[in-house]
Amino acid sequence: MNALAKQPSILVVDDEPHLRNSLCSLLGYHGYPSSAADGGKSAMEALNSKSFELILLDLCMPGIDGHQVMDWIIEKQLDTCIIVVSGDTSVDSAISALRYGACDFLRKPYETDELVLKIENALAKQRLEKENKLINQQLKESERWYRYMVNSSPDFIYTLDADGYCTFCNDRVKSLLGYDKKDVIGKHFSTFIHAEDIDAAQYVIQERRTGDRAASNIEIRIPHGTESTLLTLEFNSFGIYDESDDAISPRYIGTYGVAKDITERKKAAELIMYQAYHDLLTGLANRKLFKDRLELAIAQAKRYKHALALMFLDLDRFKVVNDTLGHVIGDNLLIEVAARLKNCVREGDTLARQGGDEFTLLLPQVDNREGVTRTADKIIKAFGAPFLIDGHELYVPMSIGIALYPEHGDTIDTLIKNADIAMYDSKAKGRNRYQIYSPSMNVTFDDRFSLEIQMHKALERDEFQVVYQPxxxxxxxxxxxxxxxxxxxxxxxxxxxxxxxxxxxxxxxxxxxxxxxxxxxxxxxxxxxxxxxxxxxxxxxxxxxxxxxxxxxxxxxxxxxxxxxxxxxxxxxxxxxxxxxxxxxxxxxxxxxxxxxxxxxxxxxxxxxxxxxxxxxxxxxxxxxxxxxxxxxxxxxxxxxxxxxxxxxxxxxxxxxxxxxxxxxxxxxxxxxxxxxxxxxxxxxxxxxxxxxxxxxxxxxxxxxxxxxxxxxxxxx
The missing domain is CATH 3.20.20.450 (EAL domain)
Known part of the structure; x- marks a missing residue:
């Protein structure tokens, strides 16, 4: 056990010297000895010469990147814990890192407390895993050690009889689920399962199969025994058979299972998923989610032969507010704008923020133009009233462009483009109004687009001329x-x-x-x-x-x-x-x-x-x-x-x-x-x-x- 009591050593792998050095200093301040590697190759050399309990690993590095380092660690079967510290904010990057074996994922820039907490959790988890491994070896020699392992496990361990009644559970049932052993043993498993998950649990918790066919990594929700919280547990179950029976087929006598608490991991995954599909300032759908919803709406409209409408909304005078009063007030204004827009749409409509002061609205099923224009009129009227932001009375009218499916396009890009063109036409005709797309608007839009392209070329070709007037x-x-x-x-x-x-x-x-x-x-x-x-x-x-x-x-x-x-x-x-x-x-x-x-x-x-x-x-x-x-x-x-x-x-x-x-x-x-x-x-x-x-x-x-x-x-x- 002395080896486990030693102060853990940490390897910092990052190609940015400033981040690498500051991270090492931070670890030293918190009492963790650390070494540094400036890239994947240096990290491998360091791991070859010394063992580290924890690696803080950047993904995006020249040469050998973080994913290759994790592949190498898996290949070498090194006993080390990995926390990915990356500037890549995509959810795919986080999921990929966890699949590669990282125990956690941290985005740059990070809060010091968050980093230290993740390090402590990772080291604590690693220590626990090492302890369990050591205990496992000892339990082979003694039943006492077996009992110790079961009751010291961070997971909930149980057995059920053939009818689904609990015959054994470890001590973790109290600290994890909030139940006393005496209140669990003898009760049917369904007593403790969330009502919506009972059908799924029927085939998972009371598992009859063994080996590779047994249920594994199945998520079931269980209400906490003393707190008003809902836990998510990951179940692995195996059928227990009496092989001493002389019958040709062993008799099924119950189930052995292990359940791991993944509540926090589930929340983190849900948060990552939410952030991937929502605008963090307003809570509205972002471009990606809006396009997904629009794609689905178009498919349904084609199938059921109905129309849909897409609105492109742009705030007038927002830049003046942002530049004059500052970005904090500008952000607060956007939050209030999103709230006011929500009050103007129906349940089932999708409102999204495209970025800046631009929003999009999907009406997935409309009967006629009048229904669409009523919604647009409602928005225009709502934005006639001022916003009160931090003591400032602000007027920010809305310009709206509308495109209808299938009249104005039958693809995502075409509908968005035509609604955008209609919005610019609305601005050109006086703002604070809506315009329904018509093909004639393309002429004006194409002229603007052509002029912009020619301006880019004019800079490259020195077409601009400076003249002087005395x-x-x-x-x-x-x-x-x-x-x-x-x-x-x-x-x-x-x-x-x-x-x-x-x-x-x-x-x-x-x-x-x-x-x-x-x-x-x-x-x-x-x-x-x-x-x-x-x-x-x-x-x-x-x-x-x-x-x-x-x-x-x-x-x-x-x-x-x-x-x-x-x-x-x-x-x-x-x-x-x-x-x-x-x-x-x-x-x-x-x-x-x-x-x-x-x-x-x-x-x-x-x-x-x-x-x-x-x-x-x-x-x-x-x-x-x-x-x-x-x-x-x-x-x-x-x-x-x-x-x-x-x-x-x-x-x-x-x-x-x-x-x-x-x-x-x-x-x-x-x-x-x-x-x-x-x-x-x-x-x-x-x-x-x-x-x-x-x-x-x-x-x-x-x-x-x-x-x-x-x-x-x-x-x-």
């Missing part, structure tokens, strides 16, 4: 800055303005590589102008909200300044008011970090959104740009003139630079001059030009003063 000092008539603008000359689609492709680029995330291209182009041009002595006061670049929200955005800008050896004061970043609405302290912090580099911050399209003096005070804004929508009729429209006058007065009072966009006429220029607006840009001075053309303009640096501009109709190179 900004003019109104007092001197000289060029004071350049705004960097983007154009796309597509061989397939022709020349496209940003308004035609930027919204889709924002939606798909392609705006990030496009924005990086624009920034690098601007920095390259700035360096060329600097070396030529032609650099204007600043170069303005429009910044995408999605790019600004990236964690590495500030580092990217700092890297560009170092890489091109340029000062931050040469540049101005233009942001929109909608970006300020997505507030969050992280946006404020990023803009201050950019400002600290010397880069100016300009607020673009001022006056068209949610203009607020609080934004101008809270954010490090240096410049505001009067939106070009105020310029048409500026010199004759009293309302536009009043707005521009108010903006100019406000900017002067707050010591902010002011730039007017879209200036096309000399009388507009003269009025801006009278209002002491600082700068202007527009076709009156120059259209956007390529880098080469704008360089020629800088060389000429046409120093037209305000007197000349007031008497001319244009200023164009």
């Amino acid at each position: 900004q003019i000092n109104i007092a001197t008539g000289k060029i004071s800055g350049m705004e960097t603008l983007l154009r796309w000359a597509s061989p397939l689609l022709g020349n496209l303005s940003p308004l035609e492709f930027i919204p889709l680029a924002e939606e798909t995330g392609l705006i990030i590589p496009i924005s990086e291209f624009v920034l690098r182009s601007a920095f390259t041009q700035a360096k060329l102008w600097k070396h030529a002595g032609l650099l204007p006061e600043r170069i303005a670049v429009n910044i995408s909200s999605r790019h600004l929200e990236q964690d590495n955005f500030v580092d990217f800008i700092a890297q560009l300044l170092r890489e091109y050896e340029l000062a931050g004061s040469m540049f101005e970043m233009e942001i929109t008011e909608s970006m300020l609405l997505n507030d969050g302290n992280h946006i404020v912090e990023k803009l201050h970090m950019i400002s600290d580099m010397g880069i100016k911050i300009a607020l673009d399209d001022f006056g068209t959104g949610y203009s607020s003096l609080s934004y101008l005070k809270k954010f490090p804004i240096n410049t505001i740009k009067i939106d070009q929508s105020f310029m048409p009729g500026f010199s004759g429209d009293s309302s536009n003139e009043s707005i521009v006058t108010a903006i100019c007065t406000m900017a002067q009072g707050m010591n902010l630079k002011l730039i007017a966009e879209g200036v096309e006429k000399a009388d507009q220029y003269r009025l801006l001059y009278a209002l002491q607006c600082n700068e202007a840009q527009g076709f009156l001075f120059s259209k956007p030009l390529s880098g080469h053309e704008i360089t020629e303009l800088l060389i000429k640096d046409n120093p037209l003063g305000p007197q000349n501009l007031r008497s001319q109709h244009c200023f164009n190179s």
Whole structure:
């Protein structure tokens, strides 16, 4: 027994040094001596030279992986316990590991307490198994040892007579099942079986067969004797025969059986199965379960000649909530959304979360369109009421697309695709509504899809072009800055303005590589102008909200300044008011970090959104740009003139630079001059030009003063 009392040694097998070392340190802290192996080959070498009571084994490793190590251990018949510690979250991986002989499975990242508990349980189980093995050997020599083994077994051991009445049970009956021996012996086995399992137990517990034909690993539920819990036991039973009888066939006299408590293992397996088929945040079905249910529904619809409906649901404005109030409130909102949707559907319908703020709903049997639209109307109406989340009153309408079987498709993928197309059509027509799919919607969807594909190719083929439009000092008539603008000359689609492709680029995330291209182009041009002595006061670049929200955005800008050896004061970043609405302290912090580099911050399209003096005070804004929508009729429209006058007065009072966009006429220029607006840009001075053309303009640096501009109709190179 001294060998069993020794402190168990543990082998940690993981190809990631940080995880391997931290795990060894953790084991040492808890008093377990450990060794480390950086892969499958090292693990085998370590096991060849030393025995380990326990192995903490990673599955996914280069070279020899965890499964091969377990195969090798089985082949070598090594007496060691294995706990798989893996980052693979699939249920198949866990099941495979357990089938390979692992005693437990732990997912990365794990809680320390969970790891220590699993180690203690595994070592305790191993110690018990070794003790039982040792006791087994001794019981061969003595009946006393036999009794000891039976009553010390962690499993429930019993015998029944030929009629199914208990004739013997070990002491485990009390600690495991909560019954005293005296209350069990003499009673029929059915007394202790869950009512729904009695029929199955009839052929398992009262087994008449022996050898390989005997019942094994059969799960039966038994209510606990003193607690309101239901245990799951795994039964192995064998028939007992009186072979001393002279009859040709031995007489059946009863059953011998062993039952193992697998309640916790069963719960763990059920949890793994639940997690594999459900969204953990909302508790709804996930994509996999939804597709399984849809596949079954289609098969039944084909068989019984009835229709079904599939809805694709998408929350409107969820991204604004998530970005503005944070992911915790966003998650709580999704939980409440799921609960509200559940109240709108029937029993038998399948509601699933596809991911993000997208949901799907399967109505497996519908009689007509009216029944489907009633459900859609019910959802739209339900989402007209606000959600109260952590003190915030949030309105998140729902856009719904509907596809019907078999009218709109007879396969899973076709129905999902067409419902998705209908949902996008719903968004395009105003949101907070539903649309039933029609083939005409494919044209719009295909156009979007084609445009996205062409944008990917445009990045690869350098089809995007950066142009520059000069900004003019109104007092001197000289060029004071350049705004960097983007154009796309597509061989397939022709020349496209940003308004035609930027919204889709924002939606798909392609705006990030496009924005990086624009920034690098601007920095390259700035360096060329600097070396030529032609650099204007600043170069303005429009910044995408999605790019600004990236964690590495500030580092990217700092890297560009170092890489091109340029000062931050040469540049101005233009942001929109909608970006300020997505507030969050992280946006404020990023803009201050950019400002600290010397880069100016300009607020673009001022006056068209949610203009607020609080934004101008809270954010490090240096410049505001009067939106070009105020310029048409500026010199004759009293309302536009009043707005521009108010903006100019406000900017002067707050010591902010002011730039007017879209200036096309000399009388507009003269009025801006009278209002002491600082700068202007527009076709009156120059259209956007390529880098080469704008360089020629800088060389000429046409120093037209305000007197000349007031008497001319244009200023164009």
